[in-house]
Amino acid sequence: xxxxxxxxxxxxxxxxxxxxxxxxxxxxxxxxxxxxxxxxxxxxxxxxxxxxxxxxxxxxxxxxxxxxxxxxxx
Numbered sequence: 001x002x003x004x005x006x007x008x009x010x011x012x013x014x015x016x017x018x019x020x021x022x023x024x025x026x027x028x029x030x031x032x033x034x035x036x037x038x039x040x041x042x043x044x045x046x047x048x049x050x051x052x053x054x055x056x057x058x059x060x061x062x063x064x065x066x067x068x069x070x071x072x073x074x
Contacts, residue, residue, distance in 0.1 A: 001029065002056035004048045009033075011042045022048050025062060026055025 006018065015031040022028050029049040035042055050056035 002050050002053045004050065004056055004060060005045065006048055007045045009042065009044050009046060011044060013042060013046070015046075018046055018048065021063060022050065022059050025050075025059035027051045 004022075009018075013033065015033050018033065019028055019031050022031075027050060029051050031046060031048050033042055033046040048059075050059065
């Protein structure tokens with residue numbers, strides 16, 4: 001299991017918009033979008049847990065620094 005920090009997300013990003021970006025590289029166990037406890041609004045970052053470290057490394061290499069739409073960049 002490898003946990004990936006995904007930063008600089010658009011405040012409109014959702015778990016459903018982040019998951020498919022990483023699933024293209026392997027099995028995603030969990031996406032945890034961090035939200036403000038008072039407002040419920042995204043805080044602009046998330047954690048993606050992938051079951052296979054090699055798949056996670058490929059996702060990081062492929063997505064790092066790219067514009068991801070709702071997820072602007074990693």
